[in-house]
Amino acid sequence: MGTQLLGYLLLGNVLILSLIYIYIFKIRKLIGFQLGMSISSVSGGLIGIITGVILIYQFPLKFVTVTIITTLMSMFVGAIFGALFDYQTLLVGYGNGVMTGIMAPMIGAAAKGSLPFLLFLEGVFLFTLILLIISAKRT
Amino acid sequence: MYWIWFFIFLNCLVALITYRILFRKRRLFSERYGMIIAMTCSGVISLIISMLVQFTMEVQIATFLTVICCVIVGAFFGALVTFQSILAGVLNGIVGSLMGNMLGAVVKDPTICSLPVSYLNTVEENMLIFGVFGTLLTCITMSLVYFSLKV
Numbered sequence: 183m184g185t186q187l188l189g190y191l192l193l194g195n196v197l198i199l200s201l202i203y204i205y206i207f208k209i210r211k212l213i214g215f216q217l218g219m220s221i222s223s224v225s226g227g228l229i230g231i232i233t234g235v236i237l238i239y240q241f242p243l244k245f246v247t248v249t250i251i252t253t254l255m256s257m258f259v260g261a262i263f264g265a266l267f268d269y270q271t272l273l274v275g276y277g278n279g280v281m282t283g284i285m286a287p288m289i290g291a292a293a294k295g296s297l298p299f300l301l302f303l304e305g306v307f308l309f310t311l312i313l314l315i316i317s318a319k320r321t
Numbered sequence: 322m323y324w325i326w327f328f329i330f331l332n333c334l335v336a337l338i339t340y341r342i343l344f345r346k347r348r349l350f351s352e353r354y355g356m357i358i359a360m361t362c363s364g365v366i367s368l369i370i371s372m373l374v375q376f377t378m379e380v381q382i383a384t385f386l387t388v389i390c391c392v393i394v395g396a397f398f399g400a401l402v403t404f405q406s407i408l409a410g411v412l413n414g415i416v417g418s419l420m421g422n423m424l425g426a427v428v429k430d431p432t433i434c435s436l437p438v439s440y441l442n443t444v445e446e447n448m449l450i451f452g453v454f455g456t457l458l459t460c461i462t463m464s465l466v467y468f469s470l471k472v
Contacts, residue, residue, distance in 0.1 A: 215353075245436055246447050250454055269469050270357045276465065277361035277413075280458065281368060285420050288427055291434040 192236045195307065199229055202311060203263065206318060210266045213321055218267035221314060222275030226260025227282040228307050234286025235303060239295050249287045256283035322377070328452045329373045332459050336366045339463045340397065346470060347401050355402030358466065359410035363398045365462045367391035367417035369455040375425025376448050384422045391418035424451075 206213070206221065213221070234252040241248060260275030293299045343358065350358075371387035378386075395414025399407035427433055428447050431440035440447070 243437060243439070245431070245440065246450050250450075253454075253458075270354060273357050273361045273465065273469060276462070277364050280365055280462075281417060281420060284368065284424055288423060288434055291427075291436050294435055 188236050188240055191304075192233065195229065195232050195304075198311065199225065199259070202315065205315070206263075206266060209318065213267065213318060215268055215271060217317065217321060218264070218271045219274050221318070222260055222264035222267075222271050223278040224310060224314060225263045226256050226275045226279035228310060229259045230256030230279055230282035231286045231289070232303060232307055234283065235290035235293070235300060238287045238290035239300070242291070242295075245287060245291065249284065252286055253280060253283035256280075256286075325373055325376050325448070325452065328456055329370065331456055332366070332370050332373065335459055335463055336362075336370075336394070339466060342467065342470075343398075343401055350402045352403055352405065355399075356406040356409050358401065359395065359399040359406045360413050361462065362466060363391070363395035363410045364413040364417040365459060367394060367414045368421040369459050371418040371421035372425045372428075372455060373452060375422050376429060376452075380422075380426055383425070384419075387418045387422060388415060391415065 202225075230252060233255055234248070237248045237252060238245070256279035257276055258279075260277075260279030261272050264272035264275035339362065367387070367390075371383070371391060374387050375383045377383070391414040392411055395410035395412075396407050397410075399410025427436075428451055429444065431444075432438065
């Protein structure tokens with residue numbers, strides 16, 4: 183499998199997530215804090231898992247750096263999704279992002295670079311994002 | 322290897338200071354705020370402390386000790402406001418301590434996760450980097466929680 187392809191996959195995921203961020207930013211007044219907590223924890227956790235697995239597939243010799251970058255990224259994403267609503271949802275997204283980001287590169291290293299596992303994770307990611315949009319639209 | 326005990330002491334000190342500040346102002350909180358404090362604080366603190374304890378002992382003993390300790394820490398943070406948020410604190414304590422034990426075991430013996438063998442030369446260096454990073458993470462989290470008292 184080409185290394186370039188995995189990098190484009192990660193870029194595509196980040197782009198999809200930023201489009202959803204813009205969409206939720208427009209309707210953020212309509213969403214209550216209960217759904218806000220769910221949205222911030224789900225988005226931080228999912229982008230943490232995807233980033234960790236793809237980066238450890240690409241650079242298996244740099245475990246420490248990959249763990250630190252993944253943790254920082256999923257912390258940041260959870261925090262900015264939570265900051266749309268409230269300060270307390272920011273704390274929820276931050277805590278979930280820390281735990282998931284630390285765990286994700288270990289999963290990727292234990293999977294030994296298998297392609298079906300990555301496809302399964304992508305399927306889970308897209309399915310959860312569709313659920314997120316539906317639940318944000320119907321409130 | 323004695324610097325690990327210094328990191329453990331530092332993390333416990335930060336956790337105690339935060340608990341003391343929160344305990345003084347516990348009459349001001351709402352129930353939702355208490356639940357969120359229990360989730361975030363117990364998760365991050367138990368993650369970092371169990372990772373550091375895992376560096377010093379054997380795998381089974383450290384797992385046994387840290388899971389019991391982190392359940393107690395989560396219950397203390399959960400019981401600040403009402404008794405309803407004890408469950409959230411205990412759950413996050415268990416999850417965080419199991420995950421920290423996993424990370425510590427992988428850093429100590431990289432062949433568990435089928436990482437390359439060249440990591441065995443730099444185990445101490447990786448331990449030092451993860452210790453510094455974990456202590457920074459605890460400090461950032463506690464400053465966020467302290468800042469949320471004023472918002």
